Amino acid sequence: MSETIPFTPDIAAGRLGSDALSRNFDDLHPPLERHEALVESDRCYFCHDAPCMDACPTSIDVPLFIRQIGAGNPTGAAKTILAANIFGGMCARVCPTETLCEEACVREAAEGKPVKIGMLQRYATDHLLEGGAHPFIRAPETGRRVAVVGAGPAGLSCAHRLAMLGHSVTVFDAKPKAGGLNEYGIAAYKATRNFAQGEVDFILGIGGIELRQGQALGRDLHLGDLARDYDAVFLGLGLAGVNALGGEGEGHGGNHDAVAWIAELRQTAELGSLPVGRRVVVIGGGMTAVDAAVQAKGLGAEEVTIAYRRGQEAMNASRYEQELAQKKGVAIRCNLQPKRILASGGHVTGIELERTRIEDGRLVGTGETVTIEADQVFKAIGQSFAPDGVSAEAAALELERGRIRVDARRRTSMAGVWAGGDCISDGDDLTVVAVEDGKVAAKDIHAVLTGATRLAAE
Known part of the structure; x- marks a missing residue:
């Protein structure tokens, strides 16, 4: 009472x-100027077995992109970053680098002052994003169609990688704007000046991706229908509860x-x-x-x-x-x-x-x-996973600890359906982890659709 x-x-x-x-x-952290970026890049030891790479969930080649910045090639540095993490711009702003790559930095262990990896990543990606040109070219059309449910980091990461590999992708999202938590859940002072939507536009710039908004799973579309009508389905549903x-x-x-x-x-x-x-x-x-x-x-x-x-x-x-x-x-x-x-x-x-x-x-x-x-x-x-949209397929789509169970390739228990991001049982509330989920799933979907591996393979 x-x-x-x-x-x-x-x-x-x-x-x-x-x-x-x-x-x-x-902006919480004003971006580095060119001279500041060059000075900071010079602090990197360019470790051969770089622990910062191991600490990054998307395995960005940190020493390489920092070396490229130091050589006066921020565009090349951005390509190195985005090849591993297409959301490299947002992750440079919101990743807890202090507990990931920078905590693992050798300079952190030696002197308590790591290389500013996150700020250097932002310097490079901002340079490329401001130019507007997309750094990747689509492979020839495969004729395969993939449905992605959820236009958050996991879904768009998966969609971009699939589109780059030549597949046609349709992304369905319930919200009026794409981006997921990058658009709706990040503190305003971390992603200023409509950065989240600018990054979405950049990702869609690869081509081959159709975005359908206002489409909620279980209301406007159904998993069984998607699995029937498309060659593969990826679920990046996030946590609605x-x-x-x-x-x-x-x-x-x-x-x-x-x-x-x-x-x-x-x-x-x-x-x-x-x-x-x-x-x-x-x-x-x-x-x-x-x-x-x-x-x-x-x-x-x-x-x-x-x-x-x-x-x-x-x-x-x-x-x-x-x-x-x-x-x-x-x-x-x-x-x-x-x-x-x-x-x-x-x-x-x-x-x-x-x-x-x-x-x-x-x-x-x-x-x-x-x-x-x-x-x-x-x-x-x-937050918790709201299974309403997949409840009709509950017998085929197994849950674990209240979320979707997947294997290491992000395959669900339902044939032809993959999942990633916060909605999976091993999901972590980090943009960078969701991006990796989407990338891993896309590579496996591509392998299955091109016959490089069988769907039933171990």
Whole structure:
């Protein structure tokens, strides 16, 4: 049951002027200038058995592209990057390089200051993308048709690779814009100036890809029909479900899904028109929690708190992201799990949380509670796979841990159907991992369609 506390909710638009909003949502990291890129590229040891390559899920040849930058060939560097990761521009902006390639950098181990691989990758890809010319040429038409469901990183990565190999691809997506979480789920200050749509246009520039929007699986199209009408199907469905807090009072006004709110912010033409509370609490410990908290602060919220149920060292958000939030004025409070939403007149006035601790390796509540006043509460506690669109094929399409089961080639249990990205059982909430899934699936689809391997092969 909700409890009334002596607090009047205060949610308003226009808390900050246009100049302040422009600063708060400007590019988080200004791009490197040419001289800066040359100086930084000179720091690379060009390791023969480069650990940075092993740490990259898409296996970009990092030493090669950095050497190409140093030689004054950013276009060649971009081609090296995009051959492995067609979303190299976005990944340069959003990848947690501090826990991937840069953490593995030999200079990080030697002196605690890795080569700025992510910034160099952005320098190269921006140079090519701004030129507009597509660096790859399609192979001759194979006459084969592939359906891709989902125009996110996994789906578009798969579609691009298949189109480059000469297949005709139709991409179906439920949203009005392509890009998936790159368009709807990335913090606005990480991908500014409509970069996500520009990258989608670049990817589609290979040719041979038809995009059909407003098409939802299970509503407008069905997996069985696609499997019948196309030579192969790839599912890049993402995660449409939202995990519940599990506490009381979730239905009150001012209680939001962080992913949906970030999507709304990304699609808002005038940031000053977006209401935000004076006091905001975000529940969760991942990148989405940080993105929601920092953007709430950027819109003018005076007090923003991230509440996480475990210790700070267990947060899924990287240490860099945590420090970014704290530098922006966000408070991070740990070992607090939500118990109930407090409300007055049907609107959130705060949240009651229970202190937690680890006992015998398990998280347990202590019984002690803490109340934080809030006008808005955002839940960023993960998403779940919504199997509605594939439920009719449940007997043929096996799930594992609530998501689609695939093998190492991203083949599902349903003949002629592959899957990748967040919707698969081994999916990871990273753009770069989804891109690799799409690429791996495309290569296997191509091998099957050209007879290089059999669909039933081990």
